[in-house]
Amino acid sequence: MSSTKPIKPSFHTKDVSFVAVMTAFIIGLNYMMLPLVNVKLMDLLVFVSGYSMGSHVGALIGCLVWLVYGTLNPFGFNLYILFATCLCESLFGIVGGFCSRWNLDVPDNLSIRDCGFWFSGLKLGVIGFLVTVIYDFFTNIASGLVAGTSIIAALILGIPFAISHEVSNLLFFTLAGTVLIKIFNNFKVKGGKGER
Template sequence: MVEVKFQQPIDRVVTIGLLSSLCIVSNYAMLPLWNVKLMDTIVFVSGFLYGLHAGMAVAAISWFVYGILNPYGFSLPTLLAVITGEMLYALSGSLAKRKFSMTNGPGFLSAQNLAFGVVGLFSTLAYDVLTNAVAGWLFYGSVMYGLLTMNFPIPMGIIHEASNFFLFAFLAPVAINSVKRSGFQSALKRGRKEGLRNVI
């Protein structure tokens, strides 16, 4: 198990805030790429490294801000659906850390990379089924219609699932290793001590 422990409550707040900000910024930056999002991978990594509750907080904060301030408009029921769906990635990350004590295999193309990709694929499929079913029921009065429009006439669901397969397989292990090796929590602790010295 590789969950990173927070030394102080403020560390949790800072980390969740930074990861949520990264999700929001990446969503705006990737708007031209239909249904390709870094946010899902970031939420997964959050759940993997910091636990289910931290990952869920990142998912909720990110979608709360982006879901209200986005060019596609705002709908409260849809927002609640995507927040719930996004939390599936936090759950996947939290469960994955129980299975994988190491964050990647001996090579860039390893069984563990493939496993992360498969986790991303099925997590995304669950997200897409949930959110499209809710959208179909809300706007068309038909869950089935919502599921059919997931990939027709434009295969938005397939794009989302395929892109997340590769992002989870290759980016997530790199991100997890980078955080572990960077001493991020140590940096937070040093920054807190320096802040106290400045106050004194």
């Protein structure tokens, strides 16, 4: 009989708690921001969750948020679109985790007079914008397929919605990304072992 090391779970209690709290918080924010079509803080918060707690946590939050918000959505429900949005939203958490692992650091000084603050914000803004373009591309294709239109028509019809989504995310990631990462990292260090 060979002895093997027990498999350590990849989720700790603090991870499960963080996922539950962030998922509920983001869903609440989504409903509050419902009148602003395609303008949500969800993508930024999923990204920052992935940055602070790891890709697996960020991806899970992104998927769970859309499972609830996409199912109980006043604009309607479609299983194929829900599948596409869950997968694409998870991408924000995954990219956030990779940015942390690849040492995309944020400055300690959060003064708006500090160039490092704006440079960090600009990097996050560009990353957020690019991930949003990918998100919009695939979710617009999924919406077009469900509606029975061609992929080209779906992408063209989705342009106004994509523009509002991409521009708002560029602004949110640029202006608030650095601050939220510092806040989440401070919470993580105080609430746990401070591991990524």
